Amino acid sequence: MLEFTPENLSAADVERLRAVYEPLTRSVRALIDATIRTQVDFDVVAAAKAEIDSATARLQSKQLDGTFGIRYLSTGERMAWGNVAIGIRNPIAPPLEVHHDASGTVWCDFHLGAAYEGPPGHVHGGVAALILDHILGEAASDGVNPRFTGTISLRYVRATRLGHLHAEATTTRTDGVKTFAVGHLADDDGVTVQAEGVFILPRWARGQPGPE
Structure with a gap:
């Protein structure tokens, strides 16, 4: 039995949780794709629905009260596992695996x-906006x-083709509490969407020390 107390989790505990829940999310993500494209x-379909309903009932037998939110570990690590863009427990997330390079560029494939x-x-324009907003x-x-x-x-x-993409x-x-960022989404033939935005430091974080 897994007891979820993030404040006391070690790195090994986090990996244990990941090993349990990430494969479940991948399976549900595959189920979503199969549901859209099936021709059985x-x-x-009726038999599959009954099996899915049974599995859903088992998963619902013990749940969090509300959303997953962001869990902060004692190490300072953030667990945003329910996030719609990067959440490893959210089957509607791609999910994005975000990388940072030495030049300050953030990217993901x-x-x-x-x-x-x-x-x-092709990709829905709102989905492209979601991904670029996150990046x-x-x-x-x-x-x-x-x-x-603040604004984007x-x-x-x-149009952005479905398939392998880069952002x-x-x-x-x-400028003060405002940071200005630019970016793009691309497929194999080049840039498909360009973005620029203003991002605001929230009030509760103002005055806190940042990295040197």
Whole structure:
């Protein structure tokens, strides 16, 4: 039995939890894709629904009160496992695995399939906006305090094909509590969406020391 007390979790505990829940999320993510694209007979659909309902009932037998939120460990690590962009326990998240390089650029490579479709064979514009909002926000944050979206503007250069994609962002300047960031989304043929935004340091984080 897994007891979830994040304040007392060790790094080994986190990996143990990840090993249990991440495969479940991958399976549900595959189920979502299969549900969209299946062409099986009606009786197979009915049987699958009964099995899914049974599994759902088992998972609902013990649940968190409310959403997952962000859990802060004693080490300072954040567990945003329910996040719609990066959550490893959220099957509607791609999920994004965000990387930071020495130049200050934030980037990720990921795959979007049938669950993210807008125009036939292409990514929904709102999904592209979600991903760029998250990546620009990651670039604007300093690793200690988050910065939340104040404004974001997007230019859709062309339709983004479903499949393997790349997103990246960097900051251009900081002015008081505001940090300015730019970025883009790209497929194999180049940039499809360009973005720029202003990200705000929340009131509760102002005055706290940042990294040297």
